[in-house]
Amino acid sequence: MVSITEENYLKSLLQLRLNKGKEEGVGTNELAEYLSIKPATANDMLKKLKEKQWVDYEKYGKIFLTKKGKKIAIEVLRKHRLWETFLYEKLSFTWDEVHEVAEQLEHIQSIKLIDKIDEMLGFPEFDPHGEIIPKKNGEFKIHFKKTLDEIAIGESCKMVSVNDNSTTFLQYVVKVGLGINNTIKVLSKQSYDDLIEIEVNGHISSVSQRFAKNIFVICKNCETSKTCSNKHFEHTD
């Protein structure tokens, strides 16, 4: 049996893993920060997760999901994104409202329930934040995303998702005139205060580094995705 807390840990490990392009493990402090808990707490829990063979790591080393652990994590992520889509599509929730509720709904235990929701939605590919929804068999495409601050001056990119799901941030994104699938051109960067000047739909505005680091984009001329099954991305079991 997997507790709600354990599910949140495993899902976070997967998300942190996917948010880095490279094949890196996750750190204790990084995980703790992401879950808004203290490193000591994360460390305790990681011992239990290792015991249960859902993660693997050496003392003082990076943490990796095992195959079993990754399977659970993908299921939770799938539920989260399907619930967000349900709230957005069927119950007219707004972009910034869905995440908080989905954070709870993702822990409802019935497989039948989530499969029926999937069916009701017509087996959607993306959630309202532009994130890919894993299929029932656990397969999903990985975007090689960059954050907006990594895009060079003069280059164009497409916004695919966000890295901060807080209501405050999402409402700010809307205010700046940004949205999923918008094309963003980076016009200039101020060396004085690190502000980034961008153009979206003919409209020019300036955003901070902090803001830009929370906007995920794919650049126009790069390889953008690969299919990820249960076989990829886990450590040796």
Place this chain on the structure above:
Amino acid sequence: MVSITEENYLKSLLQLRLNKGKEEGVGTNELAEYLSIKPATANDMLKKLKEKQWVDYEKYGKIFLTKKGKKIAIEVLRKHRLWETFLYEKLSFTWDEVHEVAEQLEHIQSIKLIDKIDEMLGFPEFDPHGEIIPKKNGEFKIHFKKTLDEIAIGESCKMVSVNDNSTTFLQYVVKVGLGINNTIKVLSKQSYDDLIEIEVNGHISSVSQRFAKNIFVICKNCETSKTCSNKHFEHTD
């Protein structure tokens, strides 16, 4: 803030209260049995619930919900029954599948969510088990229900709901040919083994005392309901 466990306690106190016709409080052992926990555990929690002013009772006395406690309990009960209806009506779950999942869904914190579900369902009056669904303002009708074993020989009654939500029991109910709103006539009672002979839709069968105690009915010639607002059924606050 009210925890999931606390919500389950408060909801159970309300349900036990409603399942007795009379204006009686609930006992510690009775509550513990209902929640499948030990009386000592229930006793601990009741102290905390009293501290929080959600229940009121004297030591060794019967337990009553306060106005505040009853408000929370009604909200949870409303969510439970709306979710059951959603699963049954929109996702083609069967009668015996809905309860278990609703037991989890009832604890999702969003008011907007449950109101939207209510709206999607067209503000239904009854859940799939025949139980009344409290309105958003907390009002609902109370059936003066009896259990099937209390019906006298020769009398007819209408099945309105069940007192056991286990899959095993609900599937057995279906097998016996019973369902919500069926008219049941009590033909005879065996004094030897306490079996009750009933007639439903022209079909005659015998059921045990244990079975009959879990079938709620209203008798044809009694007063059957009264409206219950937040003002009724609580102890003095």
Place this chain on the structure above:
DNA sequence: TTTTTTTGTTAGGTAAGCTTAACTTTATTA
């Protein structure tokens, strides 16, 4: 009315999930 049974309470203990404070190991940077 006394005895027995049922019901409710107290005391002491466990596991999960969290905290702070002190410490160790690894990584960075001078």
Place this chain on the structure above:
DNA sequence: TAATAAAGTTAAGCTTACCTAACAAAAAAA
């Protein structure tokens, strides 16, 4: 390379929600 900073671990302690065992009060039966 040595000093410093960052990352990770350990120890001790808290709260919630559960348990068993022993006991006290109230209700029912003899």
